[in-house]
Amino acid sequence: MxxxxxxxxxxxxxxxxxxxxxxxxxxxxxxxxxxxxxxxxxxxxxxxxxxxxxxxxxxxxxxxGQTLEQVEEETAAVLQVAAPRVERRRTDLDEEIGRAAKLCDSAKAAVVQMFGDARMGLAIDVGHVTELVDEISASIMRQPSALISLARLKHANEYTYMHSVAVCALMIALARQLDLDEAQVREAGMAGLLHDIGKMRIPSALLNKPSKLSDSEFVTMRSHPTEGARILLDSRQVSAQVLGVCLHHHEKVDGSGYPHHLVGEQISLFARMGAVCDVYDAITSNRPYKAGWGPAESIHKMAEWSKGHFDEQVFQSFVRAVGIYPTGSLVRLQSGRLGVVLEQHATSLLMPRVKVFFSATSKAPIAQEVIDLADWVGRDKIVSRESAADWGFRHLDELWTGMPAR
Ligand SMILES: [Fe+2]
Ligand SMILES: [Fe+2]
The missing domain is CATH 3.90.105 (Molybdopterin biosynthesis moea protein, domain 2)
Incomplete structure (x- = not known):
């Protein structure tokens, strides 16, 4: 048991x-x-x-100790609270995806340049990424799932850079969900882009180590928030809020984080937002030694850890921003059909648009069809999240991006 x-x-x-x-x-x-x-x-x-x-x-x-059923009930309750939401009408996923892919590429190039300067000990120029943050913000405004979900699909060897782009996009979506004003949304995006810049003071061999870190390597790696804050202080170009995210994105509300073991609201709102966005992108990403978890599985795990690890209000808002079944999640419907989630419904996270493509009953492909679960109330619904790896679906992402895998 x-x-x-x-x-x-x-x-x-x-x-x-x-x-x-x-x-x-x-x-x-x-x-x-x-x-x-x-x-x-x-x-x-x-x-x-x-x-x-x-x-x-x-x-x-x-x-x-708690049983599986008790924890499952608790976790479901956390997610249930987040399920209803209100969203403005926006662009469809397939309309935004091409633009978001180009933006992802240019954002990665800008981060590579800026982080490269930091590695060489040069002063970083934050000014020229302000425009980029605004473009990312505009894409998120049109359709949040496109850029957020594309940035998740990173190769293991580009992790640090694409992770920065992904956390930037997630911070912007979360800031909007929290109704922060435009200036604050931009600051949140900037904080996401720069939060791990301290990793440029970590030896490359350690940063790109294709296996688990040793205890002493963990200690070195855990210096990146303080190293990053130093780089940003030297640049004299970022706000205290951005600096705070860099320094405190690994703090946890119960005091078990690092570097300062801060508790609850001792951690700034922005840093509490950063902690949630950072963990989501980290656990959904492929690393050289481990495949990432699926997006719905990751949300579920985070809901399970949320007490103590994250600010619960911030976590609820994060779930409202990305979904209980985020774009790219593999789900099983009551009808036995398997599908990949495209977009979230405007008012309920339990009824996203889904592209069905496989029958779990006959274990065979079926004609692909996009269905809006809001139109199927009483006839079909999501009954579980599924693992693409367990089903052997290696090209699941092509179904929602409409593009061949990178
Ligand atoms: Fe970090
Ligand atoms: Fe990070």
Whole structure:
């Protein structure tokens, strides 16, 4: 039986099933193992992970802890609160996708240039990316899913740069969802673009290491927020808000983050926004040693961790901005059809537009058709999120981008 327990309750002899947190934040290759080494217990405590799943059929049991059903109920409640929303009419996904793809390419080039300057110790010029942030903002305004979802599809070797573009786009969408004014939306985008600039002070070999980091490498990697803040301070071109996101995007509301172990509202609103956007893009992205989780699976995991890890209000708004089943999610409908999510519905995240293409019942392709689940109320609905890898769908993204894989 699976049980979720607090790290403080973890004992040797327990069988670890899953650590509750982004895999980028802990040094374990495998998250399923029998805890038999006291050093591993200490490493888990040091990693900032606060909760984990144990399998009581494979190791020591204990009386407390939450069952799968209890956690599932809690997680569903978090997502249910976010489901209703109000959105203005905008451009369709297929209309925006071409423009967003070009914008993604030019944004990546600008980040490569700016981060390259930082790596060489040159002063960075923030002025020339202001226009870029405005263009990204305009694309998000027309259709948020296009750029956000394209930026998720990054190659492992371009991770740091495309991650910056993705977090910029997510910050803009979240700032709009929070009804911040235009000047604040721009600042949020700028903060997203620059939040990881401190990684340019991390040796390239470590940054691009095609495997898990060692404990000491983790310590080096965790210096990037303070290094980044130094670079931005030297540039004298960014606001205190942007600087704050750079320095505090790895803080968690329960105080288990870094570098300053801030708690709750000690962390600025912008940095709390940055933390959510950063984790979503990190866990949905492919790394050399691990394929990213699907977007719906990632939202579900984050909802499960949200207490303690994220500001709950900010997380709810984030879900309203990207969806419970974000663009590109593979879902199963009650009719047995499998489809990929295209766009979100204006008022309910549970009824997105979906392109159906496969029958889970007959295990065979079916004629592709775009259906608006809002028109199917009472006749069909989403019953589960599915894993594209488990189904062997290697070209799922081509179905919603309309473009061959990059
Ligand atoms: Fe970071
Ligand atoms: Fe990041």
């Amino acid at each position: 699976l049980k979720r327990i607090s790290v403080t309750e973890l004992l040797e002899g327990m069988y670890i099933h899953e650590l509750c947190g982004s895999w980028m934040e802990h040094p374990f290759w495998k998250t399923q193992f029998l805890l038999s080494n006291p050093k591993d217990l200490q490493r888990i405590r040091d990693s900032g992970i606060r909760e984990l799943w144990i399998d009581t059929s494979k190791g020591l049991d204990m009386s407390s």
